[in-house]
Amino acid sequence: MIVVMKTGSPEVEVNRLTEEFSSWGLSPEKIVGSHKVVIGLVGETVDLDPRQIQEASPWIEEVLRVEKPYKRASREYRQGDPSEVTVSTPNGAITFGEQHPLVVVAGPCSVENEEMIVETARRVKAAGAQFLRGGAYKPRTSPYAFQGHGESALGLLAKAREVTGLGIITELMDAADLEPLAEIADIIQIGARNMQNFSLLKKVGAQGKPILLKRGMAATIEDWLMAAEYILAAGNSNVILCERGIRTFDSKYTRNTLDLSCIPVLRSLTHLPIMIDPSHGTGKWEYVPSMAAASIAAGTDSLMIEVHPDPKKAMSDGPQSLTPERFDQLMRELSVVGKAMGRWIEQPALAAV
Missing domain, CATH: 3.20.20.70 (Aldolase class I)
Structure with missing residues (x-):
């Protein structure tokens, strides 16, 4: 599951969310793309309601599920941005x-x-x-x-x-x-x-x-x-x-x-x-x-x-x-x-x- 932050989201809010998601038993990973910041959520996310995550901050633009079995390797995990x-x-x-x-x-x-x-x-x-x-x-x-x-x-x-x-x-x-x-x-x-x-x-x-x-x-x-x-x-x-x-x-x-x-x-x-x-x-x-x-x-x-x-x-x-x-x-x-x-x-x- 990935959390896409809005353009211009303050770093302090991204860090706060990262800590909150960690408290849920997830492993959040911050990915800085060319235009936006994405927080990847790895762990037991099957039963998580995307709407629950969306409500965690007004700076969240959208929450998406990564359908591929290879989560971190998938292109969608980085919102289409290639890695280097x-x-x-x-x-x-x-x-x-x-x-x-x-x-x-x-x-x-x-x-x-x-x-x-x-x-x-x-x-x-x-x-x-x-x-x-x-x-x-x-x-x-x-x-x-x-x-x-x-x-x-x-x-x-x-x-x-x-x-x-x-x-x-x-x-x-x-x-x-x-x-x-x-x-x-x-x-x-x-x-x-x-x-x-x-x-x-x-x-x-x-x-x-x-x-x-x-x-x-x-x-x-x-x-x-x-x-x-x-x-x-x-x-x-x-x-x-x-x-x-x-x-x-x-x-x-x-x-x-x-x-x-x-x-x-x-x-x-x-x-x-x-x-x-x-x-x-x-x-x-x-x-x-x-x-x-x-x-x-x-x-x-x-x-x-x-x-x-x-x-x-x-x-x-x-x-x-x-x-x-x-x-x-x-x-x-x-x-x-x-x-x-x-x-x-x-x-x-x-x-x-």
């Missing part, structure tokens, strides 16, 4: 959101060694990426496949950030690794295989670092939004949704089916920022450019592209990785689409790093 996730990086603050320029995240599937991750970071930054992605802990289908270097790889990511100033995105698999990973990561990734690991979602929701929540391989959009609700309900409002392809009946030609229709669907259902990962979505580097361009045209807020200095020697996901040279070319191509969509800011000339 702003991340401080050594190169400055970067904002993910519907009304902001496209954010590009790039890097290898796994951190292999210092030379490889630092050189890749230099190259993707020079091409215009704002964040470096790289796995320290890697969930793999086979127990015999490379699982990542673990905590030692976090130090290598820190080195890459020191050299380039890029923000860092890396995946958390186990709550036991949250503290050391959060010291390095600017954004914590929850991978597709952990999308419904609810105890892990509660843990990351109880801390302040932004969360990148990847869609599960067989998850519906509602499953995905309910997973985001776990993080939001635990207190962390900084959530980015990442589509990375889902399992369908046709797996002969691509690794997964990249569901670009989720972009307009999510826009109508949620206020959360959207990222698209065409690398995992297709599994083949040659399909990544067209799907990346299509993602921008469809309205994504961010892209995650896998880049490796020598994909044939990559310890994981080489077939879907672009070389730095191909990534350079891709960024030039994407700038055309991005500018046409009003989502692209030309990167300033970068000094050597």
Whole structure:
């Protein structure tokens, strides 16, 4: 249930109402929109009469029920206003959101060694990426496949950030690794295989670092939004949704089916920022450019592209990785689409790093 305050409502009255709703056993959350303040009421609201709430203050404009099972993640919870996730990086603050320029995240599937991750970071930054992605802990289908270097790889990511100033995105698999990973990561990734690991979602929701929540391989959009609700309900409002392809009946030609229709669907259902990962979505580097361009045209807020200095020697996901040279070319191509969509800011000339 949401309480929409009238334009110009005094802050003291908003605070008074918040305290009163708390005394009713509810969890009120103040949401400051572009034009109005909304108080979200979470708890047992089924038996509450909206008229009873309306009478609590002359400054209340209307009281609405949120019909979606994902309350905090629903677009109506913010009265249609999109949310923003702003991340401080050594190169400055970067904002993910519907009304902001496209954010590009790039890097290898796994951190292999210092030379490889630092050189890749230099190259993707020079091409215009704002964040470096790289796995320290890697969930793999086979127990015999490379699982990542673990905590030692976090130090290598820190080195890459020191050299380039890029923000860092890396995946958390186990709550036991949250503290050391959060010291390095600017954004914590929850991978597709952990999308419904609810105890892990509660843990990351109880801390302040932004969360990148990847869609599960067989998850519906509602499953995905309910997973985001776990993080939001635990207190962390900084959530980015990442589509990375889902399992369908046709797996002969691509690794997964990249569901670009989720972009307009999510826009109508949620206020959360959207990222698209065409690398995992297709599994083949040659399909990544067209799907990346299509993602921008469809309205994504961010892209995650896998880049490796020598994909044939990559310890994981080489077939879907672009070389730095191909990534350079891709960024030039994407700038055309991005500018046409009003989502692209030309990167300033970068000094050597």
